Amino acid sequence: MFPWLATGHLIPFLQLSKLLAEKGHKIYFVSTPRNLNRLPEIPKQLSSKIVLVSFPLPHVPNLPSFAESSTDVPYTKQQLLKKAFDLLEPPLTTFLESSKPDWIFYDYASHWLPSVAGRLGISCSFFSLFTAASLSYIGPPSVLMSFGDPRSKAEDFTVVPKWIPFESDLVFRLHEVTKYVEKTEEDESGPSDSIRFGFAAGESDVVIIRSSPEFEPEWFNLLRDQLYRKPIIPVGFLPPTIERKDEFEDDINGHSWGSIKEWLDKQKTNSVVYVALGTEASLSAEELKELALGLENSTLPFFWVLNKIPGSTKNALDMLPDGFQERVKNRGIVHGGWAPQVKILSHDSVGGFMTHCGWNSIIEGLSFGRVLILLPVLNEQGLNSRLLHGKKLGLEIPREEEDGSFTWSSVAEIIRTAMVDDSGESLRNRAREIRSMFGDVDRNNCYVARLVNYLMENKKARVL
Numbered sequence: 001m002f003p004w005l006a007t008g009h010l011i012p013f014l015q016l017s018k019l020l021a022e023k024g025h026k027i028y029f030v031s032t033p034r035n036l037n038r039l040p041e042i043p044k045q046l047s048s049k050i051v052l053v054s055f056p057l058p059h060v061p062n063l064p065s066f067a068e069s070s071t072d073v074p075y076t077k078q079q080l081l082k083k084a085f086d087l088l089e090p091p092l093t094t095f096l097e098s099s100k101p102d103w104i105f106y107d108y109a110s111h112w113l114p115s116v117a118g119r120l121g122i123s124c125s126f127f128s129l130f131t132a133a134s135l136s137y138i139g140p141p142s143v144l145m146s147f148g149d150p151r152s153k154a155e156d157f158t159v160v161p162k163w164i165p166f167e168s169d170l171v172f173r174l175h176e177v178t179k180y181v182e183k184t185e186e187d188e189s190g191p192s193d194s195i196r197f198g199f200a201a202g203e204s205d206v207v208i209i210r211s212s213p214e215f216e217p218e219w220f221n222l223l224r225d226q227l228y229r230k231p232i233i234p235v236g237f238l239p240p241t242i243e244r245k246d247e248f249e250d251d252i253n254g255h256s257w258g259s260i261k262e263w264l265d266k267q268k269t270n271s272v273v274y275v276a277l278g279t280e281a282s283l284s285a286e287e288l289k290e291l292a293l294g295l296e297n298s299t300l301p302f303f304w305v306l307n308k309i310p311g312s313t314k315n316a317l318d319m320l321p322d323g324f325q326e327r328v329k330n331r332g333i334v335h336g337g338w339a340p341q342v343k344i345l346s347h348d349s350v351g352g353f354m355t356h357c358g359w360n361s362i363i364e365g366l367s368f369g370r371v372l373i374l375l376p377v378l379n380e381q382g383l384n385s386r387l388l389h390g391k392k393l394g395l396e397i398p399r400e401e402e403d404g405s406f407t408w409s410s411v412a413e414i415i416r417t418a419m420v421d422d423s424g425e426s427l428r429n430r431a432r433e434i435r436s437m438f439g440d441v442d443r444n445n446c447y448v449a450r451l452v453n454y455l456m457e458n459k460k461a462r463v464l
């Protein structure tokens with residue numbers, strides 16, 4: 001297992017590792033020291049099956065020496081982190097030569113790994129933490145591998161690409177693209193993400209996707225039959241599980257679940273909006289203010305996780321409108337720093353989830369049947385938002401096309417529609433109904449079982 005250096009990638013790779021280890025397979029989980037240290041503890045009965053393999057992250061100029069994960073660096077320095085990541089090729093190759101695994105599971109960022117695996121006669125699978133819809137939008141490997149992304153102008157990303165043969169609204173908004181382009185210019189050397197995706201998918205033996213064809217059949221079919229033309233295997237959603245011992249665990253990172261639970265216990269069933277916009281991206285001061293005023297005007301109870309701004313010393317709490325916390329103190333909590341998201345989402349008082357539309361978060365929200373209020377910030381989040389809005393499992397907060405601004409009144413209106421108004425009833429029902437598809441562990445484990453069969457039947461016969 002060789003995930004990209006981001007918590008949101010390490011965790012699902014580890015989840016899949018545990019499921020494979022439970023079936024008796026041995027896993028080498030390869031990453032850098034700080035990333036491995038931050039992983040949740042591996043259950044005792046699996047600890048002999050999952051071997052953590054640690055390589056120091058090679059140094060590249062201008063990347064802070066402590067930085068090993070996407071949350072350690074501002075958005076503008078992600079490219080540098082990828083450069084350092086690419087330098088792991090030699091130690092990883094040496095390791096693969098000696099450990100000789102049957103299969104390699106790698107992420108989109110290590111576009112160089114399939115050719116290493118090919119030389120060594122090891123089967124390899126691109127494990128995609130992106131939906132089949134996002135992969136389709138990104139494009140066919142044949143195109144990406146030879147030319148990179150054929151789109152260059154920001155406007156090109158706001159129309160349905162020509163390789164999508166059916167009607168679709170899965171496109172970026174102009175502000176999502178310009179924000180992205182402006183912010184990556186600073187360090188634009190090295191392979192683009194399009195090249196990385198192209199080789200990761202194009203040169204793999206099989207593509208494994210953390211999703212299911214029950215959820216997005218049209219996109220799975222398109223990938224398999226037209227864009228990728230290779231085996232595409234869904235692994236299900238890898239839903240979050242709450243370990244029994246977690247129930248009693250207290251004071252993780254200084255925040256006690258006990259006091260959060262106590263507050264949630266006092267709220268009515270399905271009444272609370274849980275707001276968490278991810279750890280990598282942050283809102284501008286203006287956006288933060290509109291969001292706060294929108295929550296205030298909605299009059300609904302909320303629990304808002306407000307992270308520190310990545311790579312900045314500014315405190316997001318100081319950017320809230322004057323007197324906000326005082327005015328909402330009887331019904332809203334603003335929680336600084338890390339919060340036990342899965343436990344919060346699992347609480348009966350939570351009815352809706354305002355999310356930045358990272359795929360992990362969407363899966364966590366729908367695993368508990370929470371209606372989604374969609375506020376994408378970065379990367380493929382805009383595509384996820386369109387997908388979920390299109391499938392009527394959430395409502396997107398409308399933003400100005402060019403600058404992405406939004407108003408408190410539309411925030412309040414969308415929250416009320418999603419949470420309480422009659423017009424949101426079918427949305428709430430759909431979110432509740434889809435819960436078993438996303439969250440039922442047995443149902444999802446069927447996909448894992450099928451994957452394991454496939455892997456055992458299709459590994460390359462190695463020359464010993």
Ligand SMILES: *[C@@H]1O[C@H](CO)[C@@H](O)[C@H](O)[C@H]1NC(C)=O
Nearest residue numbers: 293296297298299408409412
């Ligand atoms: C919310 O905004 C509307 C429109 O300005 C206003 O009429 C209403 O009183 C506000 N509600 C609260 C609780 O602030």
